[in-house]
Amino acid sequence: MSNSRLKSISNTLKESGLDALALNPSPSLLYATGLHFHLMERPVLALFAADGRIALVLPELEVAKLSNLSYELKAFPYNEEPTTWGGVFKEAVEFLGLDGKKIGVEPLAMRIVEYRFLESAALEASFPDATEAIASLRIVKDEQEIASMRKAAEIAQNALEATLPMIKIGVSEKEIASELVMQLLKHGSESPFPFQPIVSGGPNGANPHASPSERKLQEGDLLVIDWGANSNDYVSDITRTFAIGEIDDEYRKIHEIVQAANAAGRAAAKPGLPASVVDDAARKVVDDSGYGKYFNHRTGHGIGMEGHEAPYMRAGNDRILEVGMAFTVEPGIYLPNRNGVRVEDDMVITEGGAESLSTLPREIRVLG
Amino acid sequence: MSNSRLKSISNTLKESGLDALALNPSPSLLYATGLHFHLMERPVLALFAADGRIALVLPELEVAKLSNLSYELKAFPYNEEPTTWGGVFKEAVEFLGLDGKKIGVEPLAMRIVEYRFLESAALEASFPDATEAIASLRIVKDEQEIASMRKAAEIAQNALEATLPMIKIGVSEKEIASELVMQLLKHGSESPFPFQPIVSGGPNGANPHASPSERKLQEGDLLVIDWGANSNDYVSDITRTFAIGEIDDEYRKIHEIVQAANAAGRAAAKPGLPASVVDDAARKVVDDSGYGKYFNHRTGHGIGMEGHEAPYMRAGNDRILEVGMAFTVEPGIYLPNRNGVRVEDDMVITEGGAESLSTLPREIRVLG
Numbered sequence: 001m002s003n004s005r006l007k008s009i010s011n012t013l014k015e016s017g018l019d020a021l022a023l024n025p026s027p028s029l030l031y032a033t034g035l036h037f038h039l040m041e042r043p044v045l046a047l048f049a050a051d052g053r054i055a056l057v058l059p060e061l062e063v064a065k066l067s068n069l070s071y072e073l074k075a076f077p078y079n080e081e082p083t084t085w086g087g088v089f090k091e092a093v094e095f096l097g098l099d100g101k102k103i104g105v106e107p108l109a110m111r112i113v114e115y116r117f118l119e120s121a122a123l124e125a126s127f128p129d130a131t132e133a134i135a136s137l138r139i140v141k142d143e144q145e146i147a148s149m150r151k152a153a154e155i156a157q158n159a160l161e162a163t164l165p166m167i168k169i170g171v172s173e174k175e176i177a178s179e180l181v182m183q184l185l186k187h188g189s190e191s192p193f194p195f196q197p198i199v200s201g202g203p204n205g206a207n208p209h210a211s212p213s214e215r216k217l218q219e220g221d222l223l224v225i226d227w228g229a230n231s232n233d234y235v236s237d238i239t240r241t242f243a244i245g246e247i248d249d250e251y252r253k254i255h256e257i258v259q260a261a262n263a264a265g266r267a268a269a270k271p272g273l274p275a276s277v278v279d280d281a282a283r284k285v286v287d288d289s290g291y292g293k294y295f296n297h298r299t300g301h302g303i304g305m306e307g308h309e310a311p312y313m314r315a316g317n318d319r320i321l322e323v324g325m326a327f328t329v330e331p332g333i334y335l336p337n338r339n340g341v342r343v344e345d346d347m348v349i350t351e352g353g354a355e356s357l358s359t360l361p362r363e364i365r366v367l368g
Numbered sequence: 369m370s371n372s373r374l375k376s377i378s379n380t381l382k383e384s385g386l387d388a389l390a391l392n393p394s395p396s397l398l399y400a401t402g403l404h405f406h407l408m409e410r411p412v413l414a415l416f417a418a419d420g421r422i423a424l425v426l427p428e429l430e431v432a433k434l435s436n437l438s439y440e441l442k443a444f445p446y447n448e449e450p451t452t453w454g455g456v457f458k459e460a461v462e463f464l465g466l467d468g469k470k471i472g473v474e475p476l477a478m479r480i481v482e483y484r485f486l487e488s489a490a491l492e493a494s495f496p497d498a499t500e501a502i503a504s505l506r507i508v509k510d511e512q513e514i515a516s517m518r519k520a521a522e523i524a525q526n527a528l529e530a531t532l533p534m535i536k537i538g539v540s541e542k543e544i545a546s547e548l549v550m551q552l553l554k555h556g557s558e559s560p561f562p563f564q565p566i567v568s569g570g571p572n573g574a575n576p577h578a579s580p581s582e583r584k585l586q587e588g589d590l591l592v593i594d595w596g597a598n599s600n601d602y603v604s605d606i607t608r609t610f611a612i613g614e615i616d617d618e619y620r621k622i623h624e625i626v627q628a629a630n631a632a633g634r635a636a637a638k639p640g641l642p643a644s645v646v647d648d649a650a651r652k653v654v655d656d657s658g659y660g661k662y663f664n665h666r667t668g669h670g671i672g673m674e675g676h677e678a679p680y681m682r683a684g685n686d687r688i689l690e691v692g693m694a695f696t697v698e699p700g701i702y703l704p705n706r707n708g709v710r711v712e713d714d715m716v717i718t719e720g721g722a723e724s725l726s727t728l729p730r731e732i733r734v735l736g
Contacts, residue, residue, distance in 0.1 A: 036579055038563070041476055041669075041676050061665045064575035064704075080666045080682050107480035108409055112473055115480055181559065182550050191549065191564045195406070207432035211404055297429045298448045301409075308409050314448050336432075 003071055005032055006052065008137055013050040016133040019101035021048040022118055026109035027305035028134050030233060033073075035065060043114045045089070047096055047103070055092040057117075089121040098122050104130025135310035140324040145304065146348055146357075148234035149326060152189070153346055153357040155229040156236045159183035160360065167223070168368040169244060170216050173199040176225075177212035184229050194235035194307035197227035201244065205340030208297060208332060217368060219245040222255070222339040228307060237307050237328055238358045239344035244368040254291060254333045255341045255364045261285035261331035262343040262362060265299050265313070269329070269347055269354035275317040282331040283315070291333045300328035303346055325349045326357075371439055373400055374420065376505055381418040384501040387469035389416040390486055394477035395673035396502050398601060401441075403433060411482045413457070415464055415471070423460040425453075425485075457489040466490050472498025503678040508692040513672065514716055514725075516602035517694060520557070521714055521725040523597040524604045527551035528728065535591070536736040537612060538584050541567040544593075545580035552597050562603035562675035565595035569612065573708030576665060576700060585736060587613040590623070590707040596675060605675050605696055606726045607712035612736040622659060622701045623709050623732045629653035629699035630711040630730060633667050633681070637697070637715055637722035643685040650699040651683070659701045668696035671714055693717045694725075 009032055013021055023029040023046045025037035033054075037044045042059040049055075053074070056066075060077040074095060078088040093099055099122045105115065107129055119127070141149065162183040167176055177199040184193065200210040202221040217223060226239040241255060265282030279299040286295040300313035303326050311319045313327055330344030346357040377400055381389055391397040391414045393405035401422075405412045410427040417423075421442070424434070428445040442463060446456040461467060467490045473483065475497055487495070509517065530551045535544055545567040552561065568578040570589040585591065594607040609623060633650030647667040654663040668681035671694050679687045681695055698712030714725040 038577075041680075059665075061576050064578070081684065105480055107484060110480050112475035112478050112480070112483055115483070116475060177559075178553050182553055185546050185550055191545075192560070196559045208429050209406075209433070297427075312409075316449065 005137070006048070006054070006071055009048050010050055010052045012133050012137055013048070013104070016104070016130070017102065018104040018128065018130060018133065019050050020096060020098050020103045021130055021133070022046070022103050022105050022110070022114075023048070024110045024114040026106060028106055028109065028138065031138055031305055037062065037065075039111070043085070043117060045092075045114050045118065047092060047098065049096045049098070053096055055095050057089055057092050086117060086120055089117040093118070093121040098125060100124040102126050102128055104128055104133060106130060106134055138304060139302065139310050140322055141304055141326050141348065142324065145234060146324070146326070148232040149236065149304065149346065149348070150357050152229045152231040152234055152236035153238065155184065155187045155189050155231055156227055156238050157358065157360050158187045159189070159229065160225065160227065160240070162187065164367060167242070168217065169219055172214050172216045173201055173204065173212040174214055180225070180227055184227070187229075188231070189229035190231060190233075193230055194228040194237055198224065200224045200340065202339060203337050205241075206334040206336050206338060208334060208340065208342065217244045219368070220247050222247065222251050222341060223367070224340055224342055226342065226344065233305055235303060235305070235307055236346055236358065237303055237344065238346065238360065239330055239342045240360060240362070241341045241343060241364060243364050243366045245366070251339055251341075252364065254335070257286060257289045257291060258331050258333055258341045258343050259362050262329055262345065265329040265331060266345060266347060266354060266356060269321060269349060271321055271323050271349050271351065273321055275311045275313050275319045275321060276315055278313040278327075278329060279315050279317070282329065286331060286333060294333045294335055295331060296334065297332065300330050302327045321349050323349050323351055373505070374416070374422070374439055377416050378418055378420045380501050380505055381416070381472070384472070384498070385470065386472040386496065386498060386501065387418050388464060388466050389472045389498055389501070390414070390478070390482075391416070391474060392478045392482045394474060396474055396477065396506065399506055399673055405430065405433075407479070411453070411485060413460075413482050413486065415460060415466065417464045417466070421464055423463050425457055425460050454485060454488055457485040461486070461489040466493060468492040470494050470496055472496055472501060474498060474502055506672060507670065507678050508690055509672060509694050509716065510692065513602060514692070514694070516600040517604065517672070517714065517716070518725050520597045520599040520602055520604035521606065523552065523555045523557050523599055524595055524606050525726065525728050527555045527557065527597065528593065528595065528608070530555065532735060535610070536585065537587055540582050540584045541569055541572065541580040542582055548593070548595055552595070555597075556599070557597035558599060558601075561598055562596040562605055566592065568592045568708065570707060571705050573609075574702040574704050574706060576702060576708065576710065585612045587736070588615050590615065590619050590709060591735070592708055592710055594710065594712065601673055603671060603673070603675055604714055604726065605671055605712065606714065606728065607698055607710045608728060608730070609709045609711060609732060611732050611734045613734070619707055619709075620732065622703070625654060625657045625659060626699050626701050626709045626711050627730050630697055630713065633697035633699060634713060634715060634722060634724060637689060637717060639689055639691050639717050639719065641689055643679045643681050643687045643689060644683055646681040646695075646697060647683050647685070650697065654699060654701060662701045662703055663699060664702065665700070668698050670695045689717050691717050691719055
């Protein structure tokens with residue numbers, strides 16, 4: 001990976017009063033090192049010292065991944081006998097002189113398995129939450145990162161358009177999801193996807209995180225599709241809601257409200273303002289319509305190498321938006337046991353406000 | 369989920385001297401509850417008390433997943449304001465009276481985020497490693513589980529056969545992997561896959577865990593394909609090695625050795641013997657051929673809801689094989705910077721020995 005990122009880590013650690021950062025396989029590790037590792041029963045742990053040195057504990061059979069690195073890294077490989085692993089972690093900690101020091105960790109990524117090996121190898125160390133320090137490294141995207149995210153949005157949009165023709169009454173959510181996954185790959189999404197597509201018709205749409213079911217689309221359903229692509233390890237996350245044939249006036253109305261809330265949230269995003277203004281603006285539209293209690297989640301989340309990351313667009317979040325921060329705007333209205341609506345775009349803060357990387361029509365389209 | 373699984377958890381906790389089990393989103397949680405949750409920035413934690421009561425901490429917007437449960441579960445939903453979450457974890461712990469008790473955890477699945485909420489909610493509790501207790505629940509598969517695994521193997525095999533015709537000189541690893549993913553979906557694999565397919569040609573095949581690259585196949589390459597499908601939340605994990613056009617005699621020879629090692633490992637698996645016999649038998653074939661130092665990983669791992677789980681087929685593992693245990697046999701030879709071979713099957717222990725769920729021809733096939 002770029003040595004400038006490693007330099008930033010070193011600087012951020014010093015500013016945060018941390019002596020080191022410990023990362024297990026996660027998007028942050030990929031961001032920092034360019035290395036793809038997976039969560040497995042064999043633990044992998046990278047230790048970044050504030051002085052710039054890096055130690056990596058990993059299984060012997062992964063060592064081939066370390067050829068052609070453009071930076072210095074000391075590998076501590078272990079063999080297939082788990083009882084020897086603790087000793088290898090200890091060697092890595094001793095190499096960097098980290099016992100008794102402050103070693104920042106990433107609580108949303110690190111598992112107890114890595115944590116306990118680290119604790120045992122550095123009995124006198126403390127392990128503060130480094131989430132904020134890591135966010136400060138990753139939260140502002142550079143041009144190349146934004147280009148990848150723009151591509152990820154384009155792939156997702158093309159895949160959806162290619163999927164729409166098969167959506168009609170009698171087709172199941174699972175069938176649509178499967179076709180969408182194939183179209184994502186055909187249109188150039190890399191694996192893994194940021195998340196498995198959500199395809200929710202009728203009452204299932206009232207559950208914001210439903211898994212695609214065997215339920216077949218019926219006349220009068222709303223259909224929520226929430227999907228994303230991966231391009232060069234950066235992701236998109238878009239939602240559109242469709243009408244299957246003729247729908248109730250109330251469903252048409254809640255779609256208009258959500259579409260207006262989405263527009264208000266997007267318009268409110270500007271550099272120098274706190275993240276909460278986006279939530280406030282979108283929520284006000286829904287609240288004023290009388291449907292406020294059916295909008296039961298925050299308005300959005302940051303996006304980049306992860307589908308969900310900082311900044312979070314929620315009430316009370318006073319993080320100041322800066323040029324290059326990227327996040328979703330995704331208000332929704334969910335009528336229990338009836339139907340749901342969500343309209344979601346991927347935004348990037350610009351000098352003058354914010355640009356939407358997703359550009360599909362937002363008004364309700366009638367399918368089937 | 370089946371109440372019999374919940375009953376088994378309760379019994380296993382008592383036998384293991386644990387007062388409760390804490391599970392975050394993981395295959396074990398799915399196994400126990402039938403509920404699909406994902407790892408997100410919003411933590412989810414289920415607490416199973418030895419007396420059979422269950423508490424579940426989850427975001428409000430996931431509560432709809434709890435309709436139609438066939439068992440009792442007390443939900444502790446939290447809202448979008450993270451500062452309130454600690455209090456909700458505390459309510460759940462108090463509801464089950466778990467402070468000061470032994471709460472088993474799953475170190476390979478639980479993250480620091482859930483762990484720290486749990487620790488803060490139960491300051492006097494201890495958190496022993498419950499990996500072995502969980503393995504004892506999941507390690508022996510019932511008929512329905514084996515039927516799902518058999519189906520997952522069949523889907524994977526059909527998908528590979530449908531992919532083979534496009535494999536020829538000049539096609540890249542990424543193109544093959546993408547086609548294979550599409551064929552897996554077309555042939556009925558559910559998402560997510562147990563892992564992204566490995567497609568490694570020539571020198572890339574010498575790295576057992578390589579990611580598919582832009583490298584195009586060349587005459588004389590060996591091609592390692594390691595892939596799996598998901599059926600009903602159970603997975604397959606198969607590897608076959610192919611020849612691209614005319615290959616060196618040495619490559620043909622190492623394939624024969626690995627194929628013989630695979631056969632020896634499969635033949636050694638029998639109820640009543642330790643897992644290590646499978647590794648010993650396969651490794652002896654490779655060692656005797658003089659290529660032992662190029663077989664740098666254990667012979668296999670358990671398989672079921674996870675691609676890697678207990679039992680592990682490695683030297684020194686004295687876990688006794690029982691009817692219904694399922695695992696891979698996957699010896700390999702990796703010649704650095706040249707080529708690699710691996711042949712992997714999915715086995716289930718039967719009364720008389722072990723059955724291979726994967727049945728594709730194992731001899732080297734020439735493509736291109």
